[in-house]
Amino acid sequence: MTAARGPGEPVDRLVTSGTFSLDGGTWEVDNNVWLIGDSHEVLVIDPAHDLEAISTAIGNRRVVAFVCTHAHDDHVNQAPALADRFGAPILLNPDEMPLWRMAHPERQPDGWITHGQVLHAGGLDLRALVTPGHSPGSTSFHAPELNVLFSGDTLFQGGPGATGRSFSSFETIIESIRDTLLTLPGDTQVWPGHGDFTTVSSEAPHLEEWIARGH
Numbered sequence: 001m002t003a004a005r006g007p008g009e010p011v012d013r014l015v016t017s018g019t020f021s022l023d024g025g026t027w028e029v030d031n032n033v034w035l036i037g038d039s040h041e042v043l044v045i046d047p048a049h050d051l052e053a054i055s056t057a058i059g060n061r062r063v064v065a066f067v068c069t070h071a072h073d074d075h076v077n078q079a080p081a082l083a084d085r086f087g088a089p090i091l092l093n094p095d096e097m098p099l100w101r102m103a104h105p106e107r108q109p110d111g112w113i114t115h116g117q118v119l120h121a122g123g124l125d126l127r128a129l130v131t132p133g134h135s136p137g138s139t140s141f142h143a144p145e146l147n148v149l150f151s152g153d154t155l156f157q158g159g160p161g162a163t164g165r166s167f168s169s170f171e172t173i174i175e176s177i178r179d180t181l182l183t184l185p186g187d188t189q190v191w192p193g194h195g196d197f198t199t200v201s202s203e204a205p206h207l208e209e210w211i212a213r214g215h
């Protein structure tokens with residue numbers, strides 16, 4: 001799923017494998033790591049699982065930031081090691097700190113992401129949309145020039161992200177999806193933290209079904 005403009009530009013998708021642990025359980029997971037930029041600089045969303053594969057994908061480019069959609073350990077486990085290796089900041093919404101502290105008690109993020117904040121990489125804008133529910137400060141990123149939404153674990157093909165574990169709320173994720181994500185143009189491609197992509201218009205008609213089924 002690489003968009004036009006040259007190999008790996010402006011968006012590269014890397015699928016990495018590892019585990020997610022919370023509430024005493026551990027699960028095998030595959031994560032999407034997104035690299036957005038050009039041949040000079042890159043912004044990395046959700047540095048998961050594979051330090052060497054992500055380092056190789058970055059290459060000798062300058063890293064603008066390691067940006068975390070949320071702080072479940074599968075999305076942030078390589079953030080400190082990569083931040084040290086590439087001398088780049090880790091950015092996160094502050095409401096994710098209870099989860100961040102569980103993943104990395106020894107290390108703070110370097111900066112905060114807030115709703116509406118715009119990040120830049122390789123001439124592209126990436127607007128932060130704070131979309132809580134899956135976790136308290138879950139954040140999606142909209143790249144209007146690419147017509148792409150990086151939705152983290154908030155919106156997937158087939159419905160909202162999981163809300164059955166600690167620090168989650170089904171009512172809140174529905175509100176975030178309805179009031180923030182589904183207001184984007186219908187042809188916006190939605191690229192989540194796991195699995196395949198979808199579009200706003202393919203998901204929007206199912207909102208009432210999700211509410212009725214409760215997940």
Ligand SMILES: [Fe+2]
Nearest residue numbers: 070072134153
């Ligand atoms: Fe998650």
